[in-house]
Structure formats: structure tokens, C-alpha cells
Amino acid sequence: MAEQRYRKVSASPTKPKSKSSKSDFDIADLYKGPVSLKDEAVAEEDLNLDEKLRQAYFWLVNHAVISPFYDVEYDDGPNQKFTFGDQKVKVSLPSDQSYSSYVLLPLLNLAVRRRCLLVGGPGRGKTQIAILMGILGGYDIREIKRSIQHGQPQMTVADLLGNPMPSSLISAQKPEEIVIAWRKWLSMRVKIIDEYNRIPTRTQSALLTLLADNYAEILDQIYECPAAAWYLTANDDGGGGTYQVIEALRDRIDVVVKALHFNTRFLDELLTRVEEDFRPEDIVPPEIVFKEEEITAMNKEIRAVKVPDSLRRRIEFFASQFEFCEEGARQLEYMTKDTVKLAAVDWNMVVGSGTGKDLSKDIGSQTKNGLSVRALMTCLSFVKAMAYFRGKKEVCFEDVRQILPFVLHDKLAVYDNSPFFEKPETKAFRVDQVSWIRYLFDTSIKEFERLDMDREDPLIELENEFAKGLDGISEEEILDRLIKIERILGQWSKGRKFYGHMYDDVLKMKYLHQRYTNYLRWLEWEGK
Numbered sequence: 001m002a003e004q005r006y007r008k009v010s011a012s013p014t015k016p017k018s019k020s021s022k023s024d025f026d027i028a029d030l031y032k033g034p035v036s037l038k039d040e041a042v043a044e045e046d047l048n049l050d051e052k053l054r055q056a057y058f059w060l061v062n063h064a065v066i067s068p069f070y071d072v073e074y075d076d077g078p079n080q081k082f083t084f085g086d087q088k089v090k091v092s093l094p095s096d097q098s099y100s101s102y103v104l105l106p107l108l109n110l111a112v113r114r115r116c117l118l119v120g121g122p123g124r125g126k127t128q129i130a131i132l133m134g135i136l137g138g139y140d141i142r143e144i145k146r147s148i149q150h151g152q153p154q155m156t157v158a159d160l161l162g163n164p165m166p167s168s169l170i171s172a173q174k175p176e177e178i179v180i181a182w183r184k185w186l187s188m189r190v191k192i193i194d195e196y197n198r199i200p201t202r203t204q205s206a207l208l209t210l211l212a213d214n215y216a217e218i219l220d221q222i223y224e225c226p227a228a229a230w231y232l233t234a235n236d237d238g239g240g241g242t243y244q245v246i247e248a249l250r251d252r253i254d255v256v257v258k259a260l261h262f263n264t265r266f267l268d269e270l271l272t273r274v275e276e277d278f279r280p281e282d283i284v285p286p287e288i289v290f291k292e293e294e295i296t297a298m299n300k301e302i303r304a305v306k307v308p309d310s311l312r313r314r315i316e317f318f319a320s321q322f323e324f325c326e327e328g329a330r331q332l333e334y335m336t337k338d339t340v341k342l343a344a345v346d347w348n349m350v351v352g353s354g355t356g357k358d359l360s361k362d363i364g365s366q367t368k369n370g371l372s373v374r375a376l377m378t379c380l381s382f383v384k385a386m387a388y389f390r391g392k393k394e395v396c397f398e399d400v401r402q403i404l405p406f407v408l409h410d411k412l413a414v415y416d417n418s419p420f421f422e423k424p425e426t427k428a429f430r431v432d433q434v435s436w437i438r439y440l441f442d443t444s445i446k447e448f449e450r451l452d453m454d455r456e457d458p459l460i461e462l463e464n465e466f467a468k469g470l471d472g473i474s475e476e477e478i479l480d481r482l483i484k485i486e487r488i489l490g491q492w493s494k495g496r497k498f499y500g501h502m503y504d505d506v507l508k509m510k511y512l513h514q515r516y517t518n519y520l521r522w523l524e525w526e527g528k
Contacts, residue, residue: 006063006278009285014054015097015391049290049298050388053111056136056288057389061103064280065129066266070098071434072402074390097390105257105406106133106231108385110190110290111298114378115211115230115252117196117410120259122235128281129259130192130231135284137190137229138291144192147185151198153242157206160199161186161216161223175220182223186216189228189292196232196249198242208249254378256409258434298388305384306394310454315379315400317453317501318444321363322412323370324503327351332507337369348417357497361447363440364500366420368413375411382407397445405437412437447501458488459505466512470519478520485513 061067076096083090109116110133118126127148134144149160161183168179185191193199199207210216211230216223232253234245273279290298307315327350328340340350347368357365364370379400386403387395414421414430421430429436465481489509492502 006280007283007285008059008063009055009287010058010062012048012051012055014051014058049294049301050391052288052290052294053107053298053389054391056290057099057103057107059285059288060107060129060132061100064132064284065100065103065125066262066269067100067102067260068263068266069100069102069260070094071101072099072104074098074398074402101406102129102257102259104389105255105382106130107136108382108389109133109231109255110137110229111295111388112302112381112385113189113227113229113295113299114254114381115232117253117256118231118233118259119256120235124259124262126233126259127192127194130194130233131281132284133229133231134188134190134192135281136289137295138289139188139190141281143188144190147188148192148194149185151193151195151242153198153200155199155203157203157218160203160206161210161218164219164221178219178221180218180221180223182216186210186223186225189226189295191228191230193230193232195234197234197236197245201243201246204243204246204249208246208252211249211252250410251372251374253410255382255406257406302381302385302388305387305392307380307384308394311395311397311400313453313457314397314445314448316504317448318441319371319376320504321440321444321500322367324364324498324500325350326498332510335503337367341369347415351415357499361443362499363443366415366418366436366440368415369411371408371411375408379404379407401438401441404441405434408437409433412440459508462509462512466515470515473519475520475523478516478523482513482516482520485509485516 073092073094074096075094079095080093081090082092106116106118106129118130120126131141131144131148134147135141139147149155162181165179165181168177172178193207196204196207206216210225214225214227216225323336323338325337325340326335328337329335340347351365382403383395383399386399387393390399392399412433414433414436416430420426429439462481462485489506492506495502
């Protein structure tokens with residue numbers, strides 16, 4: 001039967017790689033016999049969680065979710081490229097293992113236990129893939145379906161969280177004596193909110209507390225929830241719906257994934273499912289279901305993946321471009337887009353005069369906000385997860401380039417009136433945010449390399465000096481460092497334009513100068 005074929009899990013290894021080198025000598029190895037060595041090999045195979053994660057991905061993409069889209073592209077050497085139509089549509093054929101974001105990102109979200117929003121029109125399988133994630137997380141299909149919270153206009157806080165027991169309301173002498181019948185879904189490690197933009201505003205506030213701080217509260221009673229992977233769905237990409245989603249709730253979403261259209265050349269897959277009368281969620285192979293302790297261990301392994309310093313510097317350079325708003329204030333520290341937002345003034349009135357900056361370099365001119373600490377931490381978590389999924393111990397450039405658009409999808413607000421979007425070749429970026437964010441990153445990297453920031457970054461030396469600490473440093477050495485900072489700032493100030501990436505550097509210089517100044521004053525007070 002076709003059902004048996006659909007239960008087949010890809011053979012291991014799904015992504016062949018060179019065998020790891022022999023581990024360092026340990027004296028404990030002398031006491032291991034042949035049996036223990038064999039047992040250790042079996043245990044190592046059982047704990048190969050990145051391989052299990054890839055097997056889960058390939059089962060989903062080959063047998064469960066009809067998503068023949070490989071938009072997370074990797075290359076290993078040259079690839080073939082083609083151009084179609086008057087608009088010069090570019091089609092590339094990746095030369096290395098590539099992936100469907102619609103399947104991959106929800107799976108990575110399960111591994112890092114974050115909050116994933118699935119967006120797309122009705123009937124595109126958003127709820128189905130969320131259910132599949134719940135099953136992979138170790139839950140029975142009936143348990144998952146009963147735990148789904150369906151957003152609707154009449155949903156109350158009690159519907160979402162639970163109700164106080166009537167008898168305890170009558171007998172309780174103090175608030176803490178009230179017994180709450182908490183909803184069972186609160187204890188689950190995979191949580192699904194269907195059509196969250198149909199939930200009333202007041203109930204959204206209760207959901208925000210649960211989503212952001214991992215606890216529920218009713219009548220001063222607290223229910224602490226376990227770490228969980230969240231899946232929310234919405235038909236509207238703009239935060240609208242029956243009720244507008246409150247900004248704080250949207251900000252808690254970590255990654256946004258679009259449900260792409262159904263490719264009609266795969267109608268035979270639908271025909272098979274109709275004729276055989278089965279659904280993918282009913283036939284998930286047990287080999288790819290994760291136990292709670294496996295997800296915990298996998299999360300720890302993901303956090304151990306390294307981000308090289310050279311790549312971290314490129315991420316820093318990219319992220320530094322967006323918050324700066326030279327026209328927003330007179331004092332340096334307040335020259336941010338957040339200052340403009342808090343003032344509640346028309347954005348066009350503030351930036352309308354223009355600064356004459358080169359818009360091909362000033363990518364920050366295309367947004368109305370910068371990146372929060374939460375957004376940056378989420379980026380680091382997901383790029384680590386991407387590298388881990390690919391069997392790597394270290395994040396590479398392409399991991400960042402492929403993942404950032406999905407993590408920053410709802411984090412960067414497009415400034416529609418930017419002249420950048422008036423060009424024929426860039427108009428589509430107003431709509432296609434995935435391609436736009438990838439373009440921003442590529443542009444930032446080109447500027448980083450043009451400025452030769454790997455070698456021409458004086459802050460690196462200053463940071464390394466400061467990281468060694470201040471204890472024992474003489475007054476003369478402190479004065480030399482202060483003069484060095486002032487000299488660098490003097491050289492930078494001769495430039496005609498002040499770009500976003502310079503803003504954070506100047507603030508860091510001012511910070512270091514102040515730390516050294518304070519220490520110098522302390523040395524003088526001590527009489528040293």
C-alpha cells in the first residue's frame with residue numbers, strides 16, 4: 001500500500017560528511033574493553049540528534065508536506081543559472097543540499113523552542129504542519145488536536161487559560177486559596193494557536209504574558225509553564241484580522257514562515273491521499289519522534305555551536321545600520337528611530353529633508369526602526385540551529401544569509417517612501433520582504449569588505465585592550481589610551497557623512513573613553 005511507502009524514513013546519513021578525527025587521549029580509555037567500546041558506539045549513534053532532525057525534515061518534505069520549494073539555497077561550487085521573461089527572472093539550481101523554508105523553519109523552531117508564525121491564505125496547510133510538529137515533539141495526534149487554541153472573536157481569558165472553581169470562590173478567605181482549573185494545554189511543550197489575529201485584544205494581553213514570560217495568571221494565581229515551541233497561524237501577514245494584533249505580541253514572534261502555493265504538478269500526491277484515505281499526521285514514523293529529553297539535549301547542543309569572530313563582526317556591522325536617525329535629535333545618544341517613534345510625529349516630516357547620503361550604502365534609510373536585543377538573540381539562536389541541522393560545529397556565512405530573512409521578517413519595518421523603492425528593479429522589495437532582507441544583508445557585506453573592516457577596524461584593538469581589565473594599569477597608559485581614542489574620533493569626524501555603522505562605533509568609543517576617564521580620576525584620588 002502507498003501508506004507503507006509514506007512511512008519510510010530516509011537512510012542515514014542524510015548528509016554524508018567526513019568522519020570526525022580521533023578524540024584526545026583519556027586515561028579512562030585504558031579501562032574500556034571491547035564490549036564497552038561497542039556500547040559507546042551504539043550510544044553515540046542513538047544520540048546523533050542532528051541526524052535525527054534531518055531525517056525528520058526529509059520525511060516531512062518527501063512524504064507529509066507538499067512543499068517542492070527550495071528557497072533556502074546552498075551551493076558547493078558553481079551552479080547553473082537561467083533567466084526568464086521580460087523582467088529577467090533569475091532561476092538558480094543549487095549545487096549543494098538545499099531546503100524548503102516552510103518545513104525547515106518550523107522544525108528548527110521545535111529544536112530551539114521558540115515562537116513561529118505561519119502565514120498564508122486558508123487551506124495552505126499551516127495548521128497541519130503545526131500539528132506535525134506537535135507529533136514530532138512526542139504527543140499523540142488526538143492530544144495535539146484537542147490542545148489547539150482556535151482564535152475567535154468571543155474568546156475570553158478564561159477560555160484561554162482556565163476558570164476558578166466555583167466552590168473555592170465561595171469558601172476562600174484569601175485570594176491564594178482560590179483553586180484554578182487550568183487548561184491542560186498550558187503544560188504542553190508544543191503549543192498551537194490557530195488564527196491568533198482573531199483573538200480579542202484583552203485576551204491577547206493574557207496570551208502575551210504566556211508567550212513572553214512563560215506563565216499564566218488568573219486572580220493572582222500563577223501557573224508556571226514548561227519551555228515550549230510555539231506555533232501560531234494567521235491568514236494576514238500585516239497583523240490585521242478580526243482584531244489588530246497588539247504590537248508587543250507581534251514583537252514576541254521569533255520567526256515568520258510563509259505557506260507557499262500548491263504546485264499543481266503534484267496533484268497526483270493529493271489523488272493518492274484521497275484514494276488511500278490517509279493523512280500524513282496519522283502515519284508519522286516513531287523513529288523521528290523526539291522525546292522531551294532529546295529536545296532538551298538538542299537545544300543544548302545547538303547553543304554550543306560556535307559563531308566565528310569574523311562572522312560575528314559582519315553581523316554586528318549589518319545590525320548597526322538601522323537604528324541611527326541623524327535628524328531625530330541633537331544629542332548623540334538620542335539620534336535613534338525609537339526617539340522619533342516615541343515622539344509620535346510624522347516620520348516623513350523628520351526624514352523628508354534628506355541628508356545627501358549615498359542610499360546604496362545607507363541601507364538604514366529603508367526602514368523605520370532598528371533591531372531589538374530580542375531580535376538579535378533570536379537571530380543568533382536560529383543561525384546556530386541552521387548550522388547544527390547541517391551537521392556543522394560552526395556557523396558559516398551562508399547560514400546567516402539564509403536564516404536572517406525569516407527571523408527579521410516582522411522585525412524590520414519598511415519605509416515605503418524611501419527613494420530606494422522607486423527604482424523599477426527594487427519595487428518588488430516592498431512586498432517580498434524575504435528577498436529584501438537578504439538584499440540588505442548582501443549590501444552590508446559588500447560595504448564591510450569595501451571598507452576592509454577585517455583589517456581597518458581600530459575598535460578591535462581598543463576592545464581587546466579593555467577586555468584585559470584595568471587593574472594595575474598606570475596613569476600614563478590610561479592617558480595614552482585616551483589620546484588614541486580622541487585621535488581616532490578626530491580622523492573619523494573629517495568624513496562628510498555620518499552613516500549608521502559609524503554610530504555604534506562612535507558610541508562605543510565614547511563608552512571606552514568614559515571608562516578610562518573614570519579610572520583615571522580614581523587613580524588620581526588614590527594618589528597612585
